[in-house]
Amino acid sequence: xxxxxxxxxxxxxxxxxxxxxxxxxxxxxxxxxxxxxxxxxxxxxxxxxxxxxxxxxxxxxxxxxxxxxxxxxxxxxxxxxxxxxxxxxxxxxxxxxxxxxxxxxxxxxxxxxxxxxxxxxxxxxxxxxxxxxxxxxxxxxxxxxxxxxxxxxxxxxxxxxxxxxxxxxxxxxxxxxxxxxxxxxxxxxxxxxxxxxxxxxxxxxxxxx
Ligand code: 0O2
Numbered sequence: 001x002x003x004x005x006x007x008x009x010x011x012x013x014x015x016x017x018x019x020x021x022x023x024x025x026x027x028x029x030x031x032x033x034x035x036x037x038x039x040x041x042x043x044x045x046x047x048x049x050x051x052x053x054x055x056x057x058x059x060x061x062x063x064x065x066x067x068x069x070x071x072x073x074x075x076x077x078x079x080x081x082x083x084x085x086x087x088x089x090x091x092x093x094x095x096x097x098x099x100x101x102x103x104x105x106x107x108x109x110x111x112x113x114x115x116x117x118x119x120x121x122x123x124x125x126x127x128x129x130x131x132x133x134x135x136x137x138x139x140x141x142x143x144x145x146x147x148x149x150x151x152x153x154x155x156x157x158x159x160x161x162x163x164x165x166x167x168x169x170x171x172x173x174x175x176x177x178x179x180x181x182x183x184x185x186x187x188x189x190x191x192x193x194x195x196x197x198x199x200x201x202x203x204x205x206x207x208x209x
Contacts, residue, residue: 001061003047009125010072013134014042017074017123021138024090034193036083036090038143042074065134069101069120072136077146080189081106081182084117084140091138097121100135106145112168113175114149116141144178144185 021040028035045053050064050071059067078084084106092099101120109115117140125132141149152171155163163171185192 007044007047007071009127009132009134010044010136012127013072013123013125013136014044014074016125017072017136017138018042020096021074021076024087034197036078036080036086038077038079040074040076042072045071045073069135070137072123072134074136074138075146076138076140078140078142079192080186081142082186082189084142087140088117088119091119091121097123097136109175112152113172114152115145115175115179116149142182144181148175148178 018040021037025035025037025040028037045068050068053059053068054061054064057067064071076087078087088102098121099119100122101118103118103120106115106117119138119140121136121138122133123136125134148171151174152163155167155171159167
């Protein structure tokens with residue numbers, strides 16, 4: 001398998017989508033309104049993870065292009081839970097890709113405690129051989145959900161996917177605590193946003209003298 005050639009369009013898709021999603025954030029800033037997007041990251045799945053996932057899901061190598069939805073992965077991190085759904089509906093209204101699937105792991109959390117909103121899109125990449133349609137996964141989550149998922153991911157790596165039961169139950173409790181934090185922050189959302197707007201205006205004033 002020529003991995004370099006296979007992954008090149010995925011890298012292109014990730015690079016383009018990062019620019020587009022970060023553009024949404026900038027637009028909010030120009031309009032000096034609250035941005036539902038805190039930050040955006042993206043990555044192409046490492047070859048070792050593609051092989052491990054294909055083995056785990058018993059996916060023949062010639063089907064991964066059609067079956068593996070997260071070779072191109074984007075992550076949109078938001079301040080508040082409501083922002084996640086706002087970003088989700090903005091993405092569904094765009095004309096530069098098609099949403100093919102949505103997975104709401106917020107109202108229906110995973111067994112591990114994982115919460116996030118996943119949108120699977122079909123994205124057209126222009127190559128020297130013409131247009132190529134690729135699948136990409138956009139994970140949308142709050143800062144608190146991201147904190148939890150990043151820590152749990154590290155532990156999964158440390159324990160090769162076999163996290164000891166005691167730590168698993170700690171993680172489940174931590175996931176609930178993170179969700180309560182999101183709920184508490186949502187209640188005082190208006191105050192937080194007003195404070196952030198005042199702070200932003202002050203910074204702008206200082207920048208321009
Ligand atoms: P990586 O290293 O992030 O690329 P699955 O059977 O769950 O592995 P599936 O069916 O393709 O995968 O889709 P799913 O579960 O909707 O989403 C897969 C991705 O979501 C994972 O990619 C993770 O990034 C994230 N995710 C899903 N469940 C969990 C979880 O319990 N904890 C954490 N930290 N992340 C999760 P990969 O390929 O597993 O890994």
